[in-house]
Amino acid sequence: MVDAPSTNDLAIQWFREASPYIKAHRGATMVLCLPDTLMESTLFDNLIPDLTLLSHLGVRLVLGFGLRAQVDAKLQAQQAESRVIDGRRVTDDAALNAILTSAGKMRANFESKLSMGLPNTPMAGARLSVCSGNFVTAQPYGVHDGIDYQHTGTVRQVHSQELRVHLASGNIVLLPPLGYSLTGDIFNLPAEEVCAEAAIALNADKLVFFVDQLPVDVDGQIIREASANTMERLAPKQTGEALMRSLTRAVKASRKGVSRVHLLSLSDPNALLRELFTRDGGGTLITAERWEHLRAATIQDVNGIIKLIEPLQNNGTLAPRTREQLELDIAHFVVCEREGMVIACAALFVDTQAESDIVGEIACVVTHPDYRGQGRAADLIAHLESKARTQNVSALMLFSTRAAHWFIERGYSQKTEDSMPRPKKIDYDKQRNSKVFVKPL
Numbered sequence: 001m002v003d004a005p006s007t008n009d010l011a012i013q014w015f016r017e018a019s020p021y022i023k024a025h026r027g028a029t030m031v032l033c034l035p036d037t038l039m040e041s042t043l044f045d046n047l048i049p050d051l052t053l054l055s056h057l058g059v060r061l062v063l064g065f066g067l068r069a070q071v072d073a074k075l076q077a078q079q080a081e082s083r084v085i086d087g088r089r090v091t092d093d094a095a096l097n098a099i100l101t102s103a104g105k106m107r108a109n110f111e112s113k114l115s116m117g118l119p120n121t122p123m124a125g126a127r128l129s130v131c132s133g134n135f136v137t138a139q140p141y142g143v144h145d146g147i148d149y150q151h152t153g154t155v156r157q158v159h160s161q162e163l164r165v166h167l168a169s170g171n172i173v174l175l176p177p178l179g180y181s182l183t184g185d186i187f188n189l190p191a192e193e194v195c196a197e198a199a200i201a202l203n204a205d206k207l208v209f210f211v212d213q214l215p216v217d218v219d220g221q222i223i224r225e226a227s228a229n230t231m232e233r234l235a236p237k238q239t240g241e242a243l244m245r246s247l248t249r250a251v252k253a254s255r256k257g258v259s260r261v262h263l264l265s266l267s268d269p270n271a272l273l274r275e276l277f278t279r280d281g282g283g284t285l286i287t288a289e290r291w292e293h294l295r296a297a298t299i300q301d302v303n304g305i306i307k308l309i310e311p312l313q314n315n316g317t318l319a320p321r322t323r324e325q326l327e328l329d330i331a332h333f334v335v336c337e338r339e340g341m342v343i344a345c346a347a348l349f350v351d352t353q354a355e356s357d358i359v360g361e362i363a364c365v366v367t368h369p370d371y372r373g374q375g376r377a378a379d380l381i382a383h384l385e386s387k388a389r390t391q392n393v394s395a396l397m398l399f400s401t402r403a404a405h406w407f408i409e410r411g412y413s414q415k416t417e418d419s420m421p422r423p424k425k426i427d428y429d430k431q432r433n434s435k436v437f438v439k440p441l
Ligand SMILES: CC(C)(COP(=O)(O)OP(=O)(O)OC[C@H]1O[C@@H](n2cnc3c(N)ncnc32)[C@H](O)[C@@H]1OP(=O)(O)O)[C@@H](O)C(=O)NCCC(=O)NCCS
Pocket: 312, 317, 344, 363, 364, 365, 366, 367, 368, 371, 372, 373, 374, 375, 376, 377, 378, 379, 399, 400, 401, 402, 403, 404, 405, 406, 407
């Protein structure tokens, strides 16, 4: 009879199963967002040895942290009132002071705990270096609905080069929810935003949020894996303001190139290692959609295109187009679609009646803000240019109010209204004062 496996055997078995993950994570950059509630609980003490372990396994760690509970406690002790609206604090002088004191204390807390190594193991005393600094530039959040948010800010830039240098030297980087402006002001920032922007700037392998409750599907079941689009669709079904704060940033980071964003439950003390080193994990994984394709638009895309272009028509970036006009012109459009959502579009109009010097017009070039900067508009234009060549088009023209340099960098040059070639159907809209660009093919 074979003996039941001992605890040691099970550990060895687990170690074998974990080895591919250990290899995969070595050298990987992970940004962890630790909420205020975690810092106050015993989970914080549990998490420290796990962070130490990860760092010794070669994971490059960036730790962002929230301070809301600590700041609330401080303000309460001073009997100072403070307002949090839609997840953002109105940061007056008293609140800023409380944040600065809490951030300093938390930093010292991290530094002391990460200096311990792994107590009661041969790695006791294998201390880790921790660094923090002015890595985040911020700008004021400003006045919204008549409320001046004062020292509350938003992230303007994360200085990823400097962060990379520290990470490559083996330091753990601490990111408090603070940013500094070019004018020398200090701003209170949402920790989730700091972490998401840092993960995007670093092109991190993973971004991890710890949440009170994991997101659920329409049947109330915990979602184990979903694309950013699916998660966005299911977001209104979720409850809890803290979860929503993390979800919004998780979706954005995923769309901006962070390939794996994890939500882990604060109620599971082993959540981090379980997620990273076991096949099934334990949290919710949000992955970037893996497929998308560029194709000719059909009448079914009209709603998607309207959704994409409407904000730009409203703010005057694009010329107005009615639904009827769009339906008539739909055959001229190409779209980039991801999981049923139109995330970029462009149109080509060719004057098919012209006998010589056929000129085409490129119009309505738009990429959804979450998907910009990844070559989609360039792909659409390249596709339309090659389509135009097959139709013997000799030059392409377009009107633009705000993307002049984008087109100039792609071979278009500015022309005056008089000197431009023009397909018959196009009327120059003088009121919009668009610039005209032409590219010979
Ligand atoms: C212009 C636009 C279509 C570019 O979409 P995109 O998919 O991000 O484009 P790509 O990824 O191919 O190119 C990104 C590059 O263009 C630059 N860029 C983006 N908008 C720009 C603008 N208005 N002017 C100059 N450069 C711009 C980006 O900084 C980026 O530069 P980098 O590669 O050096 O980082 C997109 O910003 C958009 O939808 N703008 C609003 C609509 C508009 O103005 N359309 C043009 C008139 S029809």
